[in-house]
Amino acid sequence: MPKRNRDAPALVYASAAHDPSLCDRLREAGWSVELIGSAHELERTLRHAPAPNVGLLEIGDEHPGTMGAMLEHCVGAPQVHWIAAVTTNQLRRAATRELIGCYCLDYVFLPYAFDVVESALRRALRLASLLRGVSHAPPLAGGQSIIGRSDPMQALQREIQKVAYTDAPLFIAGESGAGKELAARAVHDASSRAQGPFVAINCCAIPPTLVQSELFGHERGAFTDAERRKIGHIEAANGGTLFLDEIGDLPLECQATLLRFAQDGTIQRLGSDVSIPLDVRIISATHVDLEDAVRSQSFRFDLYHRLCVLRIDVPPLRERSTDIHLLAFHLLGLYAGERKSRIHGFTPSALRAMLLHDWPGNVRELANRVRRAIVMADGAYIRAVDLGLGEPPVRRALTLADARDEAERNCLIEALIAHGNRSNEVAEELDISRITLYRLRMRHGLQDIAGLMPPDFPERRK
Ligand SMILES: Nc1ncnc2c1ncn2[C@@H]1O[C@H](COP(=O)(O)OP(=O)(O)OP(=O)(O)O)[C@@H](O)[C@H]1O
Ligand SMILES: [Mg+2]
Missing domain, CATH: 1.10.10 (Arc Repressor Mutant, subunit A)
Structure with missing residues (x-):
């Protein structure tokens, strides 16, 4: 193998019959060219430093006979930005068009026009250098960042910054799985309480008989099973934020006790008459219509007004469709784990299917579908069927x-x-x-x- 010039941009040229004059001209133009004729050679080249980020994938008329296995390996190398070179004949094949559409950045026609292929390779090189050091969908810290560039999400981010400035009780409305808890966490992180605890409680997950002691704690002997003192969730949130999820499901008797805390900022553990002053900011959320619950008297009017001093609304996913792909790639990066090198993204029809779906379960549904798809996908790209979504209707070809x-x-x-x-x-x-x-x-x-x-x-x- 010839020694590489480490400063020259590395290019892998995959072909069943390399064009020698193209190789010469590419080398004259400053490229360090590796010729690849088999899957084995490709693997060996990718192991060498500097690994090529740009590839020229020749799909001549002899494909798939000689190039079949080779192509599979090439497109399975996500770190390489491929430019395809095809004959007009090849481009008539739907399989070739799909392969190029899914895996290549651009294509040029065979026989080669040097300037055209060189400028396509330069474009690929520019993109590769932009993405150097950036993985395909970088997992963000703890997976907790709020992803979204759509107008509604940008507006939400601005609101989060505003409400983080104050200690007033905040109510977060939004459909199930839309990201209410994530928004609550973001408010806490952006507030002066960020160093304090963030305690999240799902009110409907606690058995009604235990709600009082879970929230307010109890003293030893307060009831039959109370063998020792227990600090409640509200007290545990002292100096920080208490996030009461599904507040609409809080039993009425607990609502009265919570109202007392919301009014004067003190609690009493069960079995004690000592009032403990606490410094806790309350953020509450529910997917039910709380105004409706107040009208039907399943939620206290006075507590409603105590908790909903400030309000933000997390929009449903279907109202921010421009974020769907962004979220899908983010979630793929988050969940792919060791399969990351195997799964590179989504097929175009999977991306279209995601846009057509209504997402009743919002981001949680998207997360679940992506997790399932990572397990189910056979190839390098997740298909609509792997996501459990129907194939979207094929766009009508124009005659x-x-x-x-x-x-x-x-x-x-x-x-x-x-x-x-x-x-x-x-x-x-x-x-x-x-x-x-x-x-x-x-x-x-x-x-x-x-x-x-x-x-x-x-x-x-x-
Ligand atoms: N904008 C977003 N960016 C990244 N991840 C998100 C986003 N929105 C939601 N998620 C993820 O989706 C999942 C559901 O979000 P979350 O628990 O905040 O929803 P929720 O509105 O509280 O749901 P529920 O009503 O069921 O309690 C979580 O795993 C969360 O991390
Ligand atoms: Mg929640």
């Missing part, structure tokens, strides 16, 4: 006749508008007779284009 029709209509509209609907001028520009123009307007339903004209355009007819 040549349709494309011509569309182009003809657009061309007519542009000319009619440009010439203020004046037939003589339009016919002259389009180099057709007035009769043909009339026929075309009838065919495309463009007899009356007033609706297509800008409002202040004086329509003149000749």
Whole structure:
């Protein structure tokens, strides 16, 4: 193997029959080129430093006969940004188009036009250097970061920063699995209490008979099983934040005790009449409509007003569809674990299926589906079926006749508008007779284009 120039960008050139003049010109242009003709050679090259980040994947007409296994290995190397080189013949095959669409950054045609292939490789190199050191979907600290760049999520992030400044009780509304607890945690982390405890309690997960002692604690002997003193969750949150999840499910008798704490900031352990002053910020959440619960008298009106001084709403996932892919890749990075090197992403149809799904279970549902898909996927890319989603309908391919029709209509509209609907001028520009123009307007339903004209355009007819 020739010695590599460590400063030259490394390029792996995979082909069943390498083009020697292309290799020479690439080397002249400063690339350190590795020629690969087998899966074994590819593996060996990827082990050497500096590992190539850019690859040229030649899919000539002899594929898949000689190149089948080789291609599989190439696309299984996610650290390499591939540019495909294909013949027009190959590009007619749906399998080739899918392979390029899923695994390659771009493609060029064979036979090679040197400038075209070199500039595609340079683009791949620029992208590779941007991503150097960044894994495909970096797991974030503790998996706790709020992911989302959509407008609703940016608005939520701003609200979180604002409400973090104060100690006033905060209520977080949102559908199940939308990220209420994550938002509560973010408020705590952004507040002056960040160094204090964050205690989260799911009110509906505690048996009703135990709620009082779980929340407020008890003294030894307070009841039959109370063998020793127990600090309750509220006291454990002293100096920090208490997150009361599913507050709507809190039994009415507990609501009265909680109201006392919300009003004067003190608690009494069960079996004690000593009031303990606490410094706790309350954040509560529920997926049920709390106003409705107040109307039906299953939730105390006075407690509602104590807890809902501030309110933020976590939007459902279907209202922030631009975040779905971002979240999916984030979750993939989070859950893939040791399979990370095997699973590189999602197929285009899986990505489309995610956008079409309604996500009633919100981010939790997405997380569960991604976890399941990581286990179920056979290949390097997760398919819609691995996510338990139906294949999305195939986008209708445009026939040549349709494309011509569309182009003809657009061309007519542009000319009619440009010439203020004046037939003589339009016919002259389009180099057709007035009769043909009339026929075309009838065919495309463009007899009356007033609706297509800008409002202040004086329509003149000749
Ligand atoms: N924007 C987000 N970015 C990253 N992860 C998220 C995001 N939103 C939610 N998650 C993840 O989705 C899961 C559900 O979120 P969370 O528990 O905060 O939802 P919830 O609204 O409290 O649900 P429930 O109503 O069922 O209690 C968690 O694993 C959380 O980390
Ligand atoms: Mg929750």
